[in-house]
Amino acid sequence: MSTEAGKDPRIQILVATPNEADAPGRDELAAVGEGEEPPGAETFLDRAWLHQNQWQRGSRLETLGLAIHVGHPELAIANLPTAFIEGGVALMEKLAAYVLAGGRLDDGQLMQLDEGLPSLIGFAPSDDDYLHVVFIS
Numbered sequence: 083m084s085t086e087a088g089k090d091p092r093i094q095i096l097v098a099t100p101n102e103a104d105a106p107g108r109d110e111l112a113a114v115g116e117g118e119e120p121p122g123a124e125t126f127l128d129r130a131w132l133h134q135n136q137w138q139r140g141s142r143l144e145t146l147g148l149a150i151h152v153g154h155p156e157l158a159i160a161n162l163p164t165a166f167i168e169g170g171v172a173l174m175e176k177l178a179a180y181v182l183a184g185g186r187l188d189d190g191q192l193m194q195l196d197e198g199l200p201s202l203i204g205f206a207p208s209d210d211d212y213l214h215v216v217f218i219s
Contacts, residue, residue, distance in 0.1 A: 158212035
């Protein structure tokens, strides 16, 4: 395994995609285009992508190494559209680097990521013992 410059080898970002056999919503998505009457886009309009309490659709990203190396809860992003995996991994690496450098992310905390346009995320515990990244703006 090679690591790119600037990436801490103590942390891995695990990516689970919606085409994995045990992924939530896999059967529903697999049916798109396969049945006599596949569901249309309107079927998915009321399903929130940004809901973070549990993995329901799309991809799930998790850190691996924060608990081991610094005793910090692992981080997770649930329901990330697959098209955004690369950006999600970059965000998780940035957050992991912050924690490894001595920062702490806590339940209820908000964080502005960059200057300029509001780019806010928050952190909240969930049913699965991870500290979930919550997209705010």
